[in-house]
Amino acid sequence: MLVVCGVGIAVAVGAALQRISGMGVGLIAAPVLSLLLGPVDGVLLVNLLAVINAATNTWGMRADVDWRKFAPIAAALLAGVLPGAWVVAHAPTNILLVTVGALLLLALSVVTLGKRYVPRVQGVVPAAVSGVVGGFMNTLAGVAGPAITVYAEAARWPQRVYAATLQPIFLVAGTLSFTVKHFTGAADVSAIEAELWVATLAALAVGIALGKRLAPRVPATTAHTIALGLAFAGGATTLARGLLA
Template structure:
């Protein structure tokens, strides 16, 4: 699974550079299977934050900071209690929850018709979207589904959307990482090579993304990321269910 994790980091970093999202979507299900539902998500929060920092430097001029200020603080506030729950609720149940959250989020993104004309949402709609991104980031390591739903509902232009996502993801990733480490009393016990390896592979993927962005569109990269994420989330959910029934001895009905 380490090889699949390495590949997912590279592909996720490429998608992040091309489409503005995709790192956590691609990496989350694989990391959950490889490192476990808690440690895997902590690692995603760490790597996703740094990946978004690099992409933000490229897309800085297109960021809508006013929208970010409406999304970021609610996301950070929602993360604090969610991280506490996650730290104290680990095991197969958390893995199943992560898989279902990702699948449900992506399904809502893809099934909701996109508004062709940009509209200005009510302030509380933006705050709810930010809070939802915080909850899913702390729980499953992915903040993209709520942001995708918000973008589709408001007709948010792709260029500005992709750029503004980066500071949002930095906020959700860093807050999720720091709060979970604080509540848990320390970092997950990974070998130092895992922490460094994720950074190196992310750098490779982002560098490749500079080339790939001239070959495929952001929409194509996003579609590929969604498809692979569906597959990974389904596998993670099934694996969590198998662990649950085998470790608890619970029998399937019938």
């Protein structure tokens, strides 16, 4: 019962924050679900929840989605998902988690703390690179947002466009990560208990409703600060999980 309650709270908080700032479900729920359900089943459930949440948010935030920014990132996701699925199935992930987490924290520090010294990034190649890294991280740890945030900061995306455009990216990333892991045998959805499905879906609905209600009342600058805080937390969590492993 405590496990179900813990998972439900994490999912609800993550879904609310995602509607407000652009991301949250993977960053808040993935560490909790991985701890309670194991790194494979936990991340698999996060991938599925991310698909449902992102589909809902994409529709609700569609007016602010920049599809030109979305396209190159989404197209590159599969190039990161495939090696991520191989790693989940065959390789020890602790060293990769440490490496990815450390690089994310370094990159985020550069594009935020040293933003004035970083030239504006443009073009398809940097966007595609963020998609590859995001796809790999989403498959490995259930968090694509920090990698995309590094690019979005360097490209100077406005907060409203950033928060909205992340949603279809998460939709594609979650779908690819789940599909590839399922059909390659890297994870088994039947291992997730029915009561967890009920709890997480109910919590997701509550979080989406709460976030939808709060989002118009949160200033863009505050939402941007929350998003960056979550991105740093995602990098730190990834690093910590690798070190603890």
